[in-house]
Amino acid sequence: MSRFSTSPGLAIRSWPGESTAAVFVDDTVSTHLVNEAAAALLELAAVQTVTIEEVSASLFAAGQPVDSSSTDIGGDLQLIDETIIGLVAAGLLRRVE
Amino acid sequence: MTTSVNDPLLSVLLDPGDTASWTGQEWTLAFRQARFSGLAGRLADRLLADPLAPKSACPGALQSHLEAALRVCKAQQAEVLRETKFLDQALASLGAPVVLLKGAAYAAAKLPAARGRVFSDVDILVPKQALAKAESLLTLHGWMTTEESEYNQRYYRRWMHELPPMRHLQRGTVLDVHHTILPETARLRPDAAKLIAAAVPLAGTRVLHVLAPVDMVLHSLTHLFMNDDMTHALRDLSDLDLLLRAPQGQDCTWDRLLPRARELNLERPLFYALRHLRRVMKLPVAERLVTASAADGPGPALGRAMDWIWSQALSAPIPPKSHVARDLALAALYVRGHWLRMPPLMLIQHLAIKALGLHKNKQGTAKSAARDEAANF
Amino acid sequence: MTLRLSELSLSQTRARLSSAPGLRLRMGPFVAAVQTPLPDVASSIHLLYSGYPLVEEDGFVDFSVSIRRPAGLRRYWNPQVTFGLDGQEPFNPLPGDQGFPLLEWGLNWCVYGMCNQYLILHGAVLERNGRALILPAPSGSGKSTLCAALLFHGWRLLSDELTLICPKTGELVPNPRPVSLKNASIEVISRLEPGIRFGSRIEETTKGTVAHFAAPASALALAHQPALPGWVVLPKYRAGSSTLLQPIEKARSLMHLAENAFNYDIFGREGFEMLADLVDRSDCFTFEYSNLTEAIDLFSRLADGAAAGVAT
Numbered sequence: 001m002s003r004f005s006t007s008p009g010l011a012i013r014s015w016p017g018e019s020t021a022a023v024f025v026d027d028t029v030s031t032h033l034v035n036e037a038a039a040a041l042l043e044l045a046a047v048q049t050v051t052i053e054e055v056s057a058s059l060f061a062a063g064q065p066v067d068s069s070s071t072d073i074g075g076d077l078q079l080i081d082e083t084i085i086g087l088v089a090a091g092l093l094r095r096v097e
Numbered sequence: 098m099t100t101s102v103n104d105p106l107l108s109v110l111l112d113p114g115d116t117a118s119w120t121g122q123e124w125t126l127a128f129r130q131a132r133f134s135g136l137a138g139r140l141a142d143r144l145l146a147d148p149l150a151p152k153s154a155c156p157g158a159l160q161s162h163l164e165a166a167l168r169v170c171k172a173q174q175a176e177v178l179r180e181t182k183f184l185d186q187a188l189a190s191l192g193a194p195v196v197l198l199k200g201a202a203y204a205a206a207k208l209p210a211a212r213g214r215v216f217s218d219v220d221i222l223v224p225k226q227a228l229a230k231a232e233s234l235l236t237l238h239g240w241m242t243t244e245e246s247e248y249n250q251r252y253y254r255r256w257m258h259e260l261p262p263m264r265h266l267q268r269g270t271v272l273d274v275h276h277t278i279l280p281e282t283a284r285l286r287p288d289a290a291k292l293i294a295a296a297v298p299l300a301g302t303r304v305l306h307v308l309a310p311v312d313m314v315l316h317s318l319t320h321l322f323m324n325d326d327m328t329h330a331l332r333d334l335s336d337l338d339l340l341l342r343a344p345q346g347q348d349c350t351w352d353r354l355l356p357r358a359r360e361l362n363l364e365r366p367l368f369y370a371l372r373h374l375r376r377v378m379k380l381p382v383a384e385r386l387v388t389a390s391a392a393d394g395p396g397p398a399l400g401r402a403m404d405w406i407w408s409q410a411l412s413a414p415i416p417p418k419s420h421v422a423r424d425l426a427l428a429a430l431y432v433r434g435h436w437l438r439m440p441p442l443m444l445i446q447h448l449a450i451k452a453l454g455l456h457k458n459k460q461g462t463a464k465s466a467a468r469d470e471a472a473n474f
Numbered sequence: 475m476t477l478r479l480s481e482l483s484l485s486q487t488r489a490r491l492s493s494a495p496g497l498r499l500r501m502g503p504f505v506a507a508v509q510t511p512l513p514d515v516a517s518s519i520h521l522l523y524s525g526y527p528l529v530e531e532d533g534f535v536d537f538s539v540s541i542r543r544p545a546g547l548r549r550y551w552n553p554q555v556t557f558g559l560d561g562q563e564p565f566n567p568l569p570g571d572q573g574f575p576l577l578e579w580g581l582n583w584c585v586y587g588m589c590n591q592y593l594i595l596h597g598a599v600l601e602r603n604g605r606a607l608i609l610p611a612p613s614g615s616g617k618s619t620l621c622a623a624l625l626f627h628g629w630r631l632l633s634d635e636l637t638l639i640c641p642k643t644g645e646l647v648p649n650p651r652p653v654s655l656k657n658a659s660i661e662v663i664s665r666l667e668p669g670i671r672f673g674s675r676i677e678e679t680t681k682g683t684v685a686h687f688a689a690p691a692s693a694l695a696l697a698h699q700p701a702l703p704g705w706v707v708l709p710k711y712r713a714g715s716s717t718l719l720q721p722i723e724k725a726r727s728l729m730h731l732a733e734n735a736f737n738y739d740i741f742g743r744e745g746f747e748m749l750a751d752l753v754d755r756s757d758c759f760t761f762e763y764s765n766l767t768e769a770i771d772l773f774s775r776l777a778d779g780a781a782a783g784v785a786t
Contacts, residue, residue: 011743013725013750020725024746027179029739031746033729121534129538129560132588158505158534165590172740414561 003049003096004084006042010092014039028091038083042092049096055080106130106140106413110335111379113144114151124159130413135215135332137166142213166213173216177204180219180270185302187238193227195304196296198275198316202307203336205299210339218262218271224293225276232260232274239266278316279323287319287361311353314340315363318370330410331377337370338378355389364393369407377411480524487520488513496538498529502649502697503638504536504589505529506581510573512555515541518574518673522652522686525694537584541573559584568679575676575684578652585636585649586736592647593748594736595637599646600629602777605704606646608637608756610734613681616711619659620769622687626667627770628777631693632701641744644751645700650693652686660685666766703755705776706731710762717768719759719776727758 009026021039023032034042037059044050044058056077087093102108102119105127109116116123131140141163143150155163181201188195196202198220203211223231240263249261259275277289296306308316317340321333341350358367368390374380375387395403406429479487479499490497496509497519510516529535540558543549544567553570556563557580564583568576586594597610598621607629611617618634625631631650638647652673655663660683664670672685706727707719731749732738738745763769 009743011746013728013746013754015724015754018723018725020723022725022728022746022750024743026743029176029742031729031732031738033725120532122532125535125538128534133560133562156534158503158536161503161591162536162589165588168590169740172742175742 001051001053003051004045004088004093005049005096006046007091007094010042010046012039012042012046023092025091030091032090032092034087034092037079038087038092041080041083042087045093052077052080052084055084102126104130104413104415106134106136107377109153110136110140110143112151113153116153116155119154121156124156126415128159128162130415134413135329136335136413137162138170138215139213139332139335141166141170147212170213170215174204174211174214176270177201177216177219180268180272181205181302181305183238183265183268184219184221184272185305187240188231188234189303191223191227191231191234191304193224193231193304194293194296194298194306195231196222196293196306196308197299198222198278198308199320199336202313203340205305206307208340209343210336212339214336218273220273220275222275222278222289222293224290228260228274228276232263235263235272235274239268240264240272241266243271278319285319285323285362285365287315287363291361292316311350311357314350314354315358315361315367319363319366322366322369327410331413334373334377334411338374338380341374341380351383351386355386358393364390365395368393369403373407373411376408476527478524479520479526479528482520482528484517484520488516491516491519495531495535496540498533498535499523499526500529500697501526501581501651502633503647504585504649505533507535507538508577509538509540510542510577512541512543512573514571514674515555515573515577518686519577521671522574522673522688525688525691537581539577539580539584541577541580543570571674572676572679574673574686575654575679578654578686581651582635585638589638590737590740592638592640593738593741593745595639595731596635596734596736597637598634599632599637599701600624601632601646601648601701602629602704604702605777606632606701607705607707607773607777608646608703608731609707609709610637610731611709612734615709616763617709618653618655619662619711619766620709620763622653622655622659622663623666623766623770624773625653625690625693628774630696630701631689639748639752640700641741641748643700644748644755645702647700648693648697650689650697652688654684654686656684657682662766703752704757706753706756706758708760710760711764712762713764715762715764717765717772718762719772720761722758722760724753724756724758727753727756 007025007027011024011026012021013023014021019036021034021036021042023034023039023042024030025032040059041055044055050058059080060076084093088095102123105119105123109127127140128137131137144153144155145160145163146167177200181197181204184195197205200211200214200216201219201221202208203214204216242261243264259273263272263274264270265272278287278292279285292308292312293306295309295312297309299305299307307313314337317333317337321330321337354367355364358364371382371387371390372394375382394400479497482490487497491509492511494509496507498505498507501523508519510519538560541555542558544554544556544563548554554567555570555573555576556567557565557576559580565576565580586596595608595610596612597608598617599609600607600621607624609617609621621631621634631653632646632648633650634653635651636649638649639645640647660672660675664672670687672687675683675685677683708722708727708730728746728749731752732746735741735745735749741748761769
């Protein structure tokens with residue numbers, strides 16, 4: 001089971017009520033615009049390493065369903081999985097062994 | 098515009114405290130000289146950041162520019178250090194040492210010579226037999242050879258001491274891979290294997306090394322006094338000065354300098370280095386070393402000519418002084434630099450091809466691009 | 475009482491321009507020393523820099539620049555002009571009648587290329603009631619025309635091209651210079667403000683026809699006074715469109731500002747935090763328009779704190 005953490009030197013800035021957040025990565029000196037789900041995920045992964053399941057549980061527990069139109073947990077897990085893949089590709093998230 | 102201070106930039110670099118009576122004029126000149134010579138960052142470090150430097154009376158407007166220069170140096174140094182990490186990853190399986198050279202080495206080893214310095218390309222030295230594998234590992238990790246002209250590709254690979262510059266596809270950073278420090282065709286043949294054998298591993302990395310302290314000094318002065326690109330001669334001299342003033346390993350470096358130079362066939366560039374470091378940077382050099390090195394100098398006629406040439410090349414002109422003398426000196430050095438590297442017949446051919454513009458005119462293109470960008474409002 | 479360039483005669487201006495140390499003027503936070511032997515450039519300088527304070531002999535100079543003819547025989551049949559900084563010529567020359575635009579472009583280049591004491595955005599910035607309106611945008615967005623119109627209707631010009639943000643305070647630093655307009659905009663603004671005095675119209679530049687008018691005296695009088703963040707508005711001129719101001723998310727606004735910053739890479743993380751603080755303290759919008767009068771009216775209402783939203 002893969003665990004993920006944020007890349008070192010990550011800074012996230014978001015504003016209440018907005019659906020996007022801005023992220024800066026020290027390692028690559030790059031700036032990114034991410035959606036709500038990704039921002040929530042990054043905030044979790046910044047505190048401690050997470051798995052897909054932990055992210056999902058945390059987001060649901062916080063009353064913040066990742067995809068409100070999806071009716072099954074499988075669909076949300078898939079969305080989180082895709083978000084993680086995207087964030088890893090963009091250098092915002094890292095797989096931790 | 099006249100000033101009583103002969104060379105404001107050197108004056109303030111050598112003694113920041115001696116500026117109490119300066120007006121805006123002297124400060125303006127010093128800063129213009131610094132910008133012209135690529136020494137703005139070093140001036141900034143000396144006046145603002147160096148805890149050992151005496152306090153100066155620097156005006157507020159200049160202080161802003163100096164803070165800006167330090168900001169640039171800091172950003173570039175961070176980038177160079179990131180590049181060394183990527184290099185360590187890419188070349189981890191090379192099976193041979195990878196020696197960082199020049200700025201990247203100063204930054205990675207946290208030397209005083211890294212302070213206030215601008216960084217651009219990263220230079221590394223690998224054993225000649227590892228060159229092909231190094232190139233393929235680098236290509237695998239995203240670096241690509243940049244030199245387009247087929248003539249220059251051949252020139253680099255066959256006659257120079259390095260691969261054509263490689264640019265990283267994603268990051269855009271430039272890497273120069275050397276297998277010796279002077280071209281194989283040059284009159285002087287320092288043995289790279291000796292340099293690599295004496296290289297010091299860099300803590301916290303898998304394959305990276307830096308040159309031994311005395312070799313680092315010799316490489317720096319060889320690069321300056323045997324090179325053909327003189328645009329940053331004064332800046333390179335300043336680096337060399339800081340290397341030699343550095344407290345660590347000082348005594349053994351001075352004692353080993355001349356014997357090692359003779360061992361590596363670099364005694365003539367060492368002679369020029371000691372001579373001009375004393376003259377320009379007022380570096381204290383032990384008399385016995387000066388006397389011993391004198392034997393390695395050129396004959397009187399050539400000596401006078403070289404003194405004039407180097408005094409021009411190692412100066413930061415104060416505008417609006419004419420640059421004609423300096424340009425002539427630089428042109429002479431350019432030819433000399435190539436003469437030291439290539440047999441005469443090849444030299445004539447190489448210069449002719451460059452003169453006829455059969456090789457891409459990068460300078461003209463860059464100037465047009467800069468102008469068009471500035472006009473793009 | 476500081477002497478301004480307008481208090482010199484044209485021949486006095488020409489005399490200072492044609493010998494070292496040149497004509498020294500304060501332009502916002504910078505002091506420039508300008509030299510040129512060319513009479514037409516001198517006339518443009520005398521007209522368009524007339525409001526700048528003169529700087530005394532002994533002061534520190536940020537940029538020593540010149541406009542000259544390049545050396546060589548060309549000067550006789552096809553004269554050109556070249557820009558000089560610290561004894562070097564960073565650009566290729568331009569046709570001989572483009573001396574003043576070249577000086578302006580060169581000075582802009584000095585600022586955005588070398589003044590990393592500020593985070594510098596490509597965009598216009600104006601001030602009203604102490605708050606800054608930033609219009610970040612590359613050429614072709616209509617920001618220059620909009621900026622030129624607004625500065626005659628209650629807004630103080632800080633700059634029409636380069637937005638300077640101070641890293642220590644987050645304030646917008648004024649750098650008012652002659653406003654440049656291109657092609658159709660020249661006519662549009664002339665009709666809107668018949669009293670404007672333009673310098674020479676220069677034709678056939680890479681951007682078409684270019685003309686400048688001097689920054690208003692009121693802007694120059696307050697050039698030492700920074701502004702706090704207020705509004706970030708991404709402008710887009712579209713022929714025939716209605717006047718439309720729409721809020722956009724601050725994170726998006728931040729990205730747009732970063733894309734329009736010259737030295738964002740040099741500032742790195744510090745730059746990111748500066749822009750985040752800027753959008754945090756600003757109201758952010760996109761703006762589409764075709765009618766200048768309506769646009770002016772909308773921005774007045776924006777400044778007066780009227781509810782922002784869709785306007786037709």
